Amino acid sequence: MSTINYSEKIPNNVNLGEDRTLQRALEGWQPNFINWWDDVGPDGSTNYEVYLRTAVSVDPQGWAQFGHVKMRDYRWGIFLNPGDANREIHFGDHKGEKAWQDVPGEHRANLRRIIVTQGDTEPASVEQQRHLGLTAPSMYDLRNLFQINVEEGRHLWAMVYLLHKHFGRDGREEAEALLQRTSGDENNPRILGAFNEKTPDWLAFFMFTYFTDRDGKFQLSALAESAFDPLARTTKFMLTEEAHHMFVGESGVSRVLQRTAQVMNELKTDDPQKVRAAGAIDLGTIQRYLNFHYSVTIDLFGADQSSNAATFYSSGLKGRYEEGKRTDDHVLKGQTYKVLEVKDGQLLEKDVPMLNALNEVLRDDFIKDSVAGVGRWNKVLEKAGIPTRLTVPHKAFNRQIGALAGIKMSPEGRVVNEAEWAAKKSEWLPTPEDFAFVASLMGRVVDPGKFAGWIAPPVMGINRQPVDFEYVRFG
Numbered sequence: 001m002s003t004i005n006y007s008e009k010i011p012n013n014v015n016l017g018e019d020r021t022l023q024r025a026l027e028g029w030q031p032n033f034i035n036w037w038d039d040v041g042p043d044g045s046t047n048y049e050v051y052l053r054t055a056v057s058v059d060p061q062g063w064a065q066f067g068h069v070k071m072r073d074y075r076w077g078i079f080l081n082p083g084d085a086n087r088e089i090h091f092g093d094h095k096g097e098k099a100w101q102d103v104p105g106e107h108r109a110n111l112r113r114i115i116v117t118q119g120d121t122e123p124a125s126v127e128q129q130r131h132l133g134l135t136a137p138s139m140y141d142l143r144n145l146f147q148i149n150v151e152e153g154r155h156l157w158a159m160v161y162l163l164h165k166h167f168g169r170d171g172r173e174e175a176e177a178l179l180q181r182t183s184g185d186e187n188n189p190r191i192l193g194a195f196n197e198k199t200p201d202w203l204a205f206f207m208f209t210y211f212t213d214r215d216g217k218f219q220l221s222a223l224a225e226s227a228f229d230p231l232a233r234t235t236k237f238m239l240t241e242e243a244h245h246m247f248v249g250e251s252g253v254s255r256v257l258q259r260t261a262q263v264m265n266e267l268k269t270d271d272p273q274k275v276r277a278a279g280a281i282d283l284g285t286i287q288r289y290l291n292f293h294y295s296v297t298i299d300l301f302g303a304d305q306s307s308n309a310a311t312f313y314s315s316g317l318k319g320r321y322e323e324g325k326r327t328d329d330h331v332l333k334g335q336t337y338k339v340l341e342v343k344d345g346q347l348l349e350k351d352v353p354m355l356n357a358l359n360e361v362l363r364d365d366f367i368k369d370s371v372a373g374v375g376r377w378n379k380v381l382e383k384a385g386i387p388t389r390l391t392v393p394h395k396a397f398n399r400q401i402g403a404l405a406g407i408k409m410s411p412e413g414r415v416v417n418e419a420e421w422a423a424k425k426s427e428w429l430p431t432p433e434d435f436a437f438v439a440s441l442m443g444r445v446v447d448p449g450k451f452a453g454w455i456a457p458p459v460m461g462i463n464r465q466p467v468d469f470e471y472v473r474f475g
Contacts, residue, residue: 003057004077011077013058014161025164026078029175033156036179037072040127042149043134045071047475050146051462055079055154058237066463068473074150078161080233089227091323091330092316099229103166107315110308111228112167114317116174117191118219118235119159120181122152124195125208127183132205135442137452141202143462143471144248148209151241158234166230193400194296201438202455203256203281207293210249211370215300217242218321218366225319250373251458254380256281258456261384270388276437279453283381283388285438288430290390291411294370295398301363303402304339310355320358321365337361340396341403345415347396359402367395398429446472 004011009027016023038046050071053064058079069075087099103111126149136142156178163171181188189196194212199205220242223235263280264270272282302309312318313332320326328335337357338349354361371392378389394413396404408421411428445452449468461467 004055004079006056006075011055011075012079012161014078014080016078019165022165025172026161029160029164029172032176032179033076033153034072036123037126037153040123040130040182041153042071042126042129042146043131045133045146048146049473049475051143051465051469051471052147052150053463055237058082071146071150074153076150076154076157078157079154079237080230081236083229083233087229087232089316091225091319092227092314093331094227094316095330097227099227099232101229103228107228107317108167110312110315110317111231112163112170112174114223114312115159115162115167115231116178118223119156119163119174119178120191121195121216122156122159123178124181124183124190124192125199125212126152127190128195128197128199128208129205132199132202135202135444137202137442137445137455138450138457139446139448139471140451140458140461140467141252141455142446145205146472148245148248151245155238155241158238162230162234192300194300197296200435201442202252203286203289203438204293206249206252206256207289208249209245210253210373211293211297212300213242213245213249214366214370214373215297217246218301218362218369221321222318222323222362225323227316250376252455253286253377255456255458256286256454257283257377257380258384259454260286261381261386262456264386265384270386279441281438281441281454283386283390284427285430285434287390288428288434290374291393291397292429294392296400298363298366298395299399299401301366302359304360304363305352305356305403306359307356309358310353313355313358320361339403342396342407342415347409347413347415363395367392393428446474 004013008017010016010030048071049068051066052069052074053066054075056065058081089095089097089099129145129149132145133142136145160175160178163175181190183190184196184198199208217239220235220239224232224239226232260275260280260283263275263278267274267278272284275282323330332354335354336351337354337360339352339357339360341348341350374390374392381388393411394409396407396409396413397411399405399407408416408418410416441454443452448470451457457467461469462471
């Protein structure tokens with residue numbers, strides 16, 4: 001069992017104490033991290049004691065310990081999955097060679113860029129979720145928000161460790177810059193578009209954690225294949241935490257649907273205005289939020305054809321999702337993949353070299369996974385006897401990146417003209433009125449066991465605790 005030494009200032013399982021220079025550098029970065037947390041972390045939460053899980057080992061059997069802790073005192077640290085001295089690179093041009101423990105000079109710039117981009121998403125989501133605690137629908141949900149926040153903070157630590165250890169002065173400067181960019185900032189925004197969007201309410205938060213954290217799952221899974229072994233081991237451990245974030249999103253939307261269906265059945269109506277008047281979120285609004293978060297998230301995978309994606313794969317820096325389960329040659333030269341384009345107002349498929357289409361391969365894997373979860377949401381409606389079903393929009397809908405950027409497309413996948421887009425946009429994407437209505441429901445409910453009127457309670461509490469357990473002590 002790979003345990004973690006909590007007596008050290010920075011808990012870790014990477015023998016940090018044996019590298020005094022690195023330890024001092026990270027201890028120098030730590031106060032800046034805490035200042036960042038105080039400035040833009042969860043609003044007003046400084047004195048709260050939260051029932052959090054903390055990593056105590058990196059084996060799947062026993063890595064989590066639960067207890068009340070002040071978030072500012074959370075034991076952020078550096079945890080890598082156990083290594084395998086015989087690990088080989090299993091895709092790309094270096095297939096069959098020994099995995100790298102250090103950064104090869106020729107791949108230095110690309111690896112740094114990959115690590116910085118991943119690292120930048122982690123603090124961004126904490127900043128996006130900063131004010132949500134002030135409108136929590138329950139103490140249970142407040143605790144889940146805070147658990148996600150501290151884990152995103154730890155994921156930032158994971159990337160900063162790699163930058164400090166393997167990239168010298170450049171890495172140290174990049175680590176500082178990760179705390180200087182701010183989500184949505186006009187002058188110094190976060191690197192990726194979705195991480196500059198607002199998360200104004202809890203329905204947006206649940207959609208974000210369902211869809212955008214799922215992008216995290218697929219990106220981290222692709223990096224967990226990397227020939228650069230420290231990156232692969234780091235991201236493998238991060239995936240154990242990412243699963244909880246997606247659970248919060250999936251179960252959150254399920255509970256919203258459950259409550260909406262209950263109100264629809266009580267009132268015997270599907271009239272959105274009557275559902276809203278009863279204090280629940282109508283299904284049309286939920287569908288529009290889904291359309292928005294899904295389309296913004298699939299843009300995160302990048303352009304459908306990318307020479308960078310080809311380089312990252314051939315160099316061994318970033319594999320595919322579940323690379324080891326695929327039955328091709330793991331080199332992909334001469335293979336093709338279908339991508340979409342619009343020609344003469346028609347949506348068409350064309351074959352392109354697979355190496356250049358690896359962003360699209362990952363996006364399609366994500367879409368398959370996302371659709372399965374939306375199917376589970378529909379089971380909630382089916383069980384309640386509600387005939388409406390949620391749907392995932394076409395992957396060309398509302399895209400801002402790649403060949404499909406700016407194409408006007410209906411959620412069903414029909415190319416439309418500017419006039420129809422303008423007329424129908426308010427049926428397809430959330431409107432200012434939708435945001436204002438959802439915001440009007442966001443009153444804070446934090447008495448143990450009490451829940452806001454727009455969401456159903458969960459089936460069970462956290463770590464076998466009752467639903468009405470005191471998950472947050474307000475101090």
